[in-house]
Amino acid sequence: MQRTRRALTAAAALAACLPLFSARALAADPYPSKPIQMIVPQAPGGTNDIVARLVAVALSQRLGQQVVVENRPGAGGNIGTQAAARATPDGYTLLMTISSTQAINPSLYRSIPFDPIKDFEPIAPVASVPNVLVANPAFPARSLSELIAMAKAKPDYYRFASAGNGTLNHLLGEMLNSMAGIKLEHVPYKGVAPALNDVLGNQVPLAFASLPSVLAHIKAGKVRALGVSSARRSPFAPDIPAISETVPGYSGDLWVGLFAVKGTPREVTQKLTQTMQEILADKTLRDKLAAQGAEVMTGTPQQFSKMLASDMDKWARIVKASGAQVD
The missing domain is CATH 3.40.190.150 (Bordetella uptake gene, domain 1)
Incomplete structure (x- = not known):
């Protein structure tokens, strides 16, 4: 009878410890233990x-x-x-x-x-x-410095397209306005694709667009690249100058x-x-x-x-x- 009581007591003590052991085992599971x-x-x-x-x-x-x-x-x-x-x-x-x-x-x-x-x-x-400032091939400026000179001569005359108000490619244009001392007029679209389509069709002469989205058009001669927004030239398009080469400190x-x-x-x-x-x-x-x-x-x-x-x-x-x- 005494042995039975001892066995029951030991079993109860073991059962009481099981949740603690389970919690410790769970806590010890190395991360990650699930998706x-x-x-x-x-x-x-x-x-x-x-x-x-x-x-x-x-x-x-x-x-x-x-x-x-x-x-x-x-x-x-x-x-x-x-x-x-x-x-x-x-x-x-x-x-x-x-x-x-x-x-x-x-x-x-x-x-x-x-x-x-x-x-x-x-x-x-x-x-x-990086983004790229691109122009329709019919646009007179063949470089960023030429664009800046034209924009200074005619403030609010030249326009650039973006994917919408407050988007990165809108603000890249505003940063260029501020740092280069020019005033390009912003034309917002509902996405990069329609903005780029109007640049290709020469309804709007300029736009900022991501390098992957526009690189094929640059290589095909459908748009002219005036500069990349990165602080240095992109290794994927080393022939395109960085905007910072003309406007020091520009980066985005x-x-x-x-x-x-x-x-x-x-x-x-x-x-x-x-x-x-x-x-x-x-x-x-x-x-x-x-x-x-x-x-x-x-x-x-x-x-x-x-x-x-x-x-x-x-x-x-x-x-x-x-x-x-x-x-």
């Missing part, structure tokens, strides 16, 4: 979506868990970014976003449902894509970067950062990104954070000067 959701706050087919899907495949292979891309477009990227900001900070929801949403929207919209710095942990910058690439939710455990963010550095150093991924006109970026989370803050300040000044505002 990861990567929110892309833009529509499928765009630069960010293409880059995100290439990175998601590489991350899945390295981490041993599937990384699933989920597009949540709307409100210039604000809808998907808000969803990411409200997610549990456990490393199983990531945000792959672009500079337009993270650095420009805070100044462009009267209010946004997230804080680009306080709500997110920077993991890694991923890639940059579209960048793509990966973020985690604020409060994500440090060991998780460190693992994600290390893994991203490994896959971005891989030639296979670099070649795939290059095929999309995207140049791989490198940098620590701290450097990425400083770049974001600097870009927010820069674009806030340009948005204010342009008077652009949404809602």
Whole structure:
């Protein structure tokens, strides 16, 4: 009887410890132990979506868990970014976003449902894509310096097209106006495609467009490239001068970067950062990104954070000067 009581007591003690053992075992599971959701706050087919899907495949292979891309477009990227900001900070929801949403929207919209710095942990910058100032071949200016001279002689006479009010290619034009001391008239369209179509048809002489979207037209002679928006010439189009060669200090690439939710455990963010550095150093991924006109970026989370803050300040000044505002 005494042995029976002892056995029952031992069994009860073991049963009481089981939940503790289970919790410890669960907590000890290495990250990641389940699939990861990567929110892309833009529509499928765009630069960010293409880059995100290439990175998601590489991350899945390295981490041993599937990384699933989920597009949540709307409100210039604000809808998907808000969803990411409200997610549990456990490393199983990531945000792959672009500079337009993270650095420009805070100044462009009267209010946004997230804080680009306080709500997110920077993991890694991923890639940059320059824009190109292009002109219809019939346009008299054959270089940026000639365009600036013409625009100074006739303020508000020459027009440039963009994908819409407050878009990056609109603000790139406004930055050129400010830094070059000229005044090109802005003509907003509902997207890059219709804006570029009217430049091809010579309804509007000038436009800023991403290098991948316009490179084929440049090579075919359907438009003339006057300059790229990056601080230096693009390795994908080295014959096109950088705008900064004529307007010192001019720089405005579209960048793509990966973020985690604020409060994500440090060991998780460190693992994600290390893994991203490994896959971005891989030639296979670099070649795939290059095929999309995207140049791989490198940098620590701290450097990425400083770049974001600097870009927010820069674009806030340009948005204010342009008077652009949404809602």
